[in-house]
Amino acid sequence: MKIAITGKGGVGKTTFSAMLARLYADEGYRVLSVDADPDANLALALGFPKELMDTIVPISEMKELVAERTNVPIGGFGKMFKMNPKVDDIPERYCKEYNGVRLLTMGTVDTGGSGCVCPEHVLLKRLTSHLILQNKDVVIMDMEAGIEHLARGTAQGVDAFIVVVEPGERSIQTYRKVKKLGEDIGVKRVLVVGNKIRNKEDENFIINNVQDGECLGFIYYNEEVINSDRSNLSPYDNCTKTVEEIKYIKQKLQGGI
Ligand SMILES: Nc1ncnc2c1ncn2[C@@H]1O[C@H](COP(=O)(O)OP(=O)(O)OP(=O)(O)O)[C@@H](O)[C@H]1O
Ligand SMILES: [Mg+2]
Secondary structure, three states: OEEEEEEOOOOOHHHHHHHHHHHHHHOOOOEEEEEOOOOOOHHHHHOOOHHHHOOOOOHHHOHHHHHHHHOOOOOOOOOOOOOOOOOOOHHHHHOEEEOOEEEEEOOOOOOOOOOOOOHHHHHHHHHHHHHHHOOOOEEEEEOOOOOHHHHOOOOOOOOEEEEEEOOOHHHHHHHHHHHHHHHHHOOOEEEEEEEEEOOHHHHHHHHHHOOOOOEEEEEEOOHHHHHHHHOOOOHHHHOHHHHHHHHHHHHHHHOOO
């Protein structure tokens, strides 16, 4: 299963991505967590220790790898620009593993407009499509906020977009845009998780604003989640109630709701 976690900024995409990945890993699945946000912080939410986190180099910053695979010398322009660089060994070689979750950090590419064909961009695009179309693991991609990057096809081919929403009009707006875009680019399912819920009214607000059958469930506002963030701990290890809520969401996801 390949899913991309999307939504407005700050709604809880990274928190949810990390906890879902940990759940799958604890059940014995091979899980690949992909940090596709240029402002990468998934390792923190997964509970990576600092020493391991310090060893992470985003793929787009691996100059030699990019040069070797795309045939473009570092800082130069290639005459024989490879549009289909070899990528199949990259996940295994460059992921970092902790608590049974393998993490691949993609990094950022200065796109310089939509028509960018810089080598980093070509490599990341090819790598992402390999992860989605060929990799055998459960792949959970923590996306950048908003929809601009989705429009560039950064998650094309996934089985589902999961849009994390808060009980508020602004994140519902983002859900509507993601849904429209998902339809345009042929993503089979767009599902919703309500986060930072405080009461039944919040639940109803979300149910009333998303399409029937799309809502996978709710995660309640939980101070323990913020406390773990503050203490640099994985919410998965410290927020029992939230883990239970996400277990339920995962079941619905697997049952195709
Ligand atoms: N259920 C919750 N209860 C309380 N706080 C939460 C909950 N979910 C997430 N948070 C907090 O909200 C903040 C934003 O969460 P997170 O980083 O997961 O969002 P994000 O959507 O990935 O943000 P960004 O768009 O910046 O990538 C964090 O401080 C996190 O601890
Ligand atoms: Mg995030």
